[in-house]
Amino acid sequence: xxxxxxxxxxxxGVSVGTVSNVMNxxxxxxxxxxxxxxxxxxxLGFVRNDAARQLRAGHSSTIGLVVLDVxxxxxxxxxxxxxxxxxxxxxxxxxxxxxxxTDREATYLDLFEVQRVHGVLISPIGDITDRxxxxxxxxxxxxxxxxxxxxxxxxxxxxxxxDGGALAxxxxxxxxRRRIAFIGGPMEIQQVVDRLEGARAAVAAxxxxxxxxxxLDALSVIEGRIAGAGLVARAxxxxxxxxxxxxxxxxxxxxxxxxxxxxxxxxxDQIALIGYDxxxxxxxxxxxxxxxxxxxxxxxxxxVEILLEEAADPALSPRQVVFQPKLVARESTVxxx
Amino acid sequence: xxxxxxxxxxxxGVSVGTVSNVMNxxxxxxxxxxxxxxxxxxxLGFVRNDAARQLRAGHSSTIGLVVLDVxxxxxxxxxxxxxxxxxxxxxxxxxxxxxxxTDREATYLDLFEVQRVHGVLISPIGDITDRxxxxxxxxxxxxxxxxxxxxxxxxxxxxxxxDGGALAxxxxxxxxRRRIAFIGGPMEIQQVVDRLEGARAAVAAxxxxxxxxxxLDALSVIEGRIAGAGLVARAxxxxxxxxxxxxxxxxxxxxxxxxxxxxxxxxxDQIALIGYDxxxxxxxxxxxxxxxxxxxxxxxxxxVEILLEEAADPALSPRQVVFQPKLVARESTVxxx
DNA sequence: TGAGGTTATTGAATCGTTTTAACAACGGGA
DNA sequence: TCCCGTTGTTAAAACGATTCAATAACCTCA
Numbered sequence: 001x002x003x004x005x006x007x008x009x010x011x012x013g014v015s016v017g018t019v020s021n022v023m024n025x026x027x028x029x030x031x032x033x034x035x036x037x038x039x040x041x042x043x044l045g046f047v048r049n050d051a052a053r054q055l056r057a058g059h060s061s062t063i064g065l066v067v068l069d070v071x072x073x074x075x076x077x078x079x080x081x082x083x084x085x086x087x088x089x090x091x092x093x094x095x096x097x098x099x100x101x102t103d104r105e106a107t108y109l110d111l112f113e114v115q116r117v118h119g120v121l122i123s124p125i126g127d128i129t130d131r132x133x134x135x136x137x138x139x140x141x142x143x144x145x146x147x148x149x150x151x152x153x154x155x156x157x158x159x160x161x162x163d164g165g166a167l168a169x170x171x172x173x174x175x176x177r178r179r180i181a182f183i184g185g186p187m188e189i190q191q192v193v194d195r196l197e198g199a200r201a202a203v204a205a206x207x208x209x210x211x212x213x214x215x216l217d218a219l220s221v222i223e224g225r226i227a228g229a230g231l232v233a234r235a236x237x238x239x240x241x242x243x244x245x246x247x248x249x250x251x252x253x254x255x256x257x258x259x260x261x262x263x264x265x266x267x268x269d270q271i272a273l274i275g276y277d278x279x280x281x282x283x284x285x286x287x288x289x290x291x292x293x294x295x296x297x298x299x300x301x302x303x304v305e306i307l308l309e310e311a312a313d314p315a316l317s318p319r320q321v322v323f324q325p326k327l328v329a330r331e332s333t334v335x336x337x
Numbered sequence: 338x339x340x341x342x343x344x345x346x347x348x349x350g351v352s353v354g355t356v357s358n359v360m361n362x363x364x365x366x367x368x369x370x371x372x373x374x375x376x377x378x379x380x381l382g383f384v385r386n387d388a389a390r391q392l393r394a395g396h397s398s399t400i401g402l403v404v405l406d407v408x409x410x411x412x413x414x415x416x417x418x419x420x421x422x423x424x425x426x427x428x429x430x431x432x433x434x435x436x437x438x439t440d441r442e443a444t445y446l447d448l449f450e451v452q453r454v455h456g457v458l459i460s461p462i463g464d465i466t467d468r469x470x471x472x473x474x475x476x477x478x479x480x481x482x483x484x485x486x487x488x489x490x491x492x493x494x495x496x497x498x499x500d501g502g503a504l505a506x507x508x509x510x511x512x513x514r515r516r517i518a519f520i521g522g523p524m525e526i527q528q529v530v531d532r533l534e535g536a537r538a539a540v541a542a543x544x545x546x547x548x549x550x551x552x553l554d555a556l557s558v559i560e561g562r563i564a565g566a567g568l569v570a571r572a573x574x575x576x577x578x579x580x581x582x583x584x585x586x587x588x589x590x591x592x593x594x595x596x597x598x599x600x601x602x603x604x605x606d607q608i609a610l611i612g613y614d615x616x617x618x619x620x621x622x623x624x625x626x627x628x629x630x631x632x633x634x635x636x637x638x639x640x641v642e643i644l645l646e647e648a649a650d651p652a653l654s655p656r657q658v659v660f661q662p663k664l665v666a667r668e669s670t671v672x673x674x
Numbered sequence: 675t676g677a678g679g680t681t682a683t684t685g686a687a688t689c690g691t692t693t694t695a696a697c698a699a700c701g702g703g704a
Numbered sequence: 705t706c707c708c709g710t711t712g713t714t715a716a717a718a719c720g721a722t723t724c725a726a727t728a729a730c731c732t733c734a
Contacts, residue, residue, distance in 0.1 A: 353715090
């Protein structure tokens with residue numbers, strides 16, 4: 001079928017070992033032979049069989065990445081950062097979308113395990129340290145992304161979500177809001193829990209401020225829309241005067257519900273709204289959305305860097321890298337002058 | 338390091354062949370032995386090494402998918418459809434994002450080639466039939482997604498974009514618009530060309546309608562925003578009275594520019610706006626966006642189906658499946674009563 | 675000239691699974 | 705009793721690249 005090293009070797013009149021050397025340690029082989037082998041490779045259209053290479057090497061040159069939601073631009077930015085960094089060292093990234101479902105998450109981890117990937121980057125749904133420990137026994141390192149590990153036995157690259165939550169709510173309070181609602185869920189997602197915790201802390205620092213929590217089953221536009229409709233259905237005096245949505249997708253759903261024909265709740269006049277992630281769409285929304293920005297590509301990049309180091313030296317002790325989030329105030333929280 | 342079939346065989350007191358049989362053709366092995374082997378597998382935490390399996394099999398049980406833009410929900414829906422269908426036959430999908438860049442596209446195809454994937458699904462940027470032909474020589478079938486092939490030597494699953502373009506513009510005309518602008522690009526993307534062609538046909542059918550073409554370098558929110566700003570900068574009488582954006586991302590950018598503070602071009606009153614793809618965000622936009630809907634998950638699903646058939650029987654002649662797009666009219670084109 | 679050192683190349687073993695031909699054990703029919 | 709067919713199991717040969725110890729070829733210097 002397709003040409004193998006053996007065919008190349010035969011055509012070039014050298015041994016298979018030499019062909020391998022031409023590809024992997026060119027400095028070991030003379031210019032004349034190298035040229036002859038290259039010619040044979042081109043003539044036969046030889047492409048290395050990665051399975052065989054992997055089998056011998058014991059692991060692949062692929063890094064697995066599982067994100068909570070590919071449709072969330074935050075994660076595609078993380079993925080891009082990871083890809084670019086990985087490519088620099090000759091690794092490729094294969095992307096899995098858990099879609100916040102544990103069974104999908106497990107399926108991808110299984111896949112990565114049978115594929116003997118070089119390492120795993122994951123933004124986990126619940127607690128998966130047991131699963132990751134098993135991978136580590138197979139010498140497959142793992143780095144948590146956008147999430148600090150519960151114990152510190154795994155490295156992680158994250159943004160301080162507690163801080164981000166506080167940032168968001170402090171901003172709302174500084175704009176004169178007092179009856180704050182947090183909309184987010186499910187609580188299995190650590191980011192949601194952390195952002196809520198930050199929100200609670202900020203509210204606690206202001207005796208006259210209150211925080212209401214509205215639970216969601218997923219962080220999506222649709223869920224946000226439903227929650228927003230719930231607010232619209234209330235008597236105006238029972239509505240919060242500010243909403244902190246657990247991410248921008250949710251915020252966009254809420255926004256849509258509030259502005260919907262027949263609802264006409266004015267943003268930010270009646271309800272101020274802030275999201276999280278600062279995705280591209282945030283600034284393109286009905287009312288440009290205030291949000292909390294995270295250095296997404298940098299997260300992916302850093303995670304790969306740590307992963308490669310740990311793969312090279314499994315004895316390395318785990319590191320926790322935490323980036324700081326940044327407030328981006330737009331019209332959804334700031335009344336026009 | 339990690340356990341192999343040999344270890345399992347030793348522990349269970351059988352030969353490696355039997356262990357393989359337990360996993361791949363359980364009907365060939367007696368219940369007693371099967372149980373003993375299973376116990377050994379569990380005890381050792383044995384996980385099959387896919388590289389070795391692949392090496393023997395000659396190809397992997399993975400399908401490669403390259404999309405133009407992972408951030409475009411249309412493609413994530415296609416990917417999801419493909420994944421689900423593939424999983425049903427025990428295949429997994431690895432997702433690559435070409436981001437409309439030919440070098441990234443080439444990188445992924447190279448990766449798939451060395452990995453000897455079972456097949457390739459791709460929404461190509463330019464003409465890559467030569468590249469795909471090379472894959473076919475390696476017995477790796479390819480199916481074009483969201484794009485008909487120029488020659489019919491490859492199967493494809495697509496939506497009739499010419500029809501979709503016509504649908505969009507006919508709708509605009511039926512709403513009383515006459516000075517239509519098409520915003521999209523680059524022209525290397527066949528979808529853009531087709532949608533424009535459809536638009537031209539629709540305009541041609543109405544002698545008093547005109548079509549202006551505004552070129553973009555990419556189908557993104559940002560590019561759309563820039564083009565939208567260009568319209569705003571014109572004298573009102575020089576502006577089109579309707580815009581057909583090549584996809585929803587572009588449309589959202591245009592919309593944002595038009596509604597931006599200081600611009601205040603009213604949609605649809607002054608300019609009607611229609612996009613393409615009907616992504617989730619479309620209905621969540623400033624003004625809910627009219628769009629052309631494609632059966633995205635179905636596309637992915639169908640593509641995998643054809644791919645698997647062709648992989649099983651390379652002699653099969655290529656098929657072209659074309660789905661029909663559907664108009665979804667919302668407020669961005671229809672004046673409120 | 676020959677010993678010693680360097681460099682380029684080879685051949686064979688190896689990775690872990692699947693597959694296939696061969697074989698053993700057993701029962702039923704003639 | 706012998707032969708044949710069935711069923712379950714085994715041993716060995718692949719798959720294709722990498723690696724390493726062994727060898728060959730050449731150069732340098734005494």
